[in-house]
Amino acid sequence: ISGEACGLNEALNLIDRLQLHKVIIETDSLTLVQAVEANKSIRRSWGVVVQRCIDFLRRNPSSSVKWIRREQNCVAHQLARWAEVEQNRDWAYSVPDCIIPLIQKDLGFCNPL
Known part of the structure; x- marks a missing residue:
């Protein structure tokens, strides 16, 4: 936790x-x-x-x-892995390339507003 x-x-x-x-x-x-x-x-x-x-x-x-279920949280897990390698990178204003394909996949699982 x-x-x-x-x-x-x-x-x-x-x-x-x-x-x-x-x-x-x-x-x-x-x-x-x-x-x-x-x-x-x-x-x-x-x-x-x-x-x-x-x-x-x-x-x-x-x-x-x-x-959300773990399998619905692909982007977060990829970002965590990416952050271990790119420790000093700031992605607040640009999306890391490694998650772009996952974002579209996760959009299907997102909770509605």
């Missing part, structure tokens, strides 16, 4: 940096989504990320955090 929480934290960093207010965050960590939805303090190392997400959702009621 710590790895998924780290990913959520990085997503929140990017959302803040881009000043986005209406986003859908999708994760394959059911535990993390349930913790955010429960709106309770978590006494684990990843609890601070859950609280940060809860606070973000309060400030941005048009946003949400959704659970």
Whole structure:
């Protein structure tokens, strides 16, 4: 769960940096989504990320955090692999070539707005 929480934290960093207010965050960590939805303090190392997400959702009621199955999360897993190799690359404004084919595949699985 710590790895998924780290990913959520990085997503929140990017959302803040881009000043986005209406986003859908999708994760394959059911535990993390349930913790955010429960709106309770978590006494684990990843609890601070859950609280940060809860606070973000309060400030941005048009946003949400959704659970999706692992096989629906291909882009995120490829990005994680890519980030291990390209540690200092910033992809906030350009899409890495390695995920372009996966984005179209994942679009069929995305939760509707």
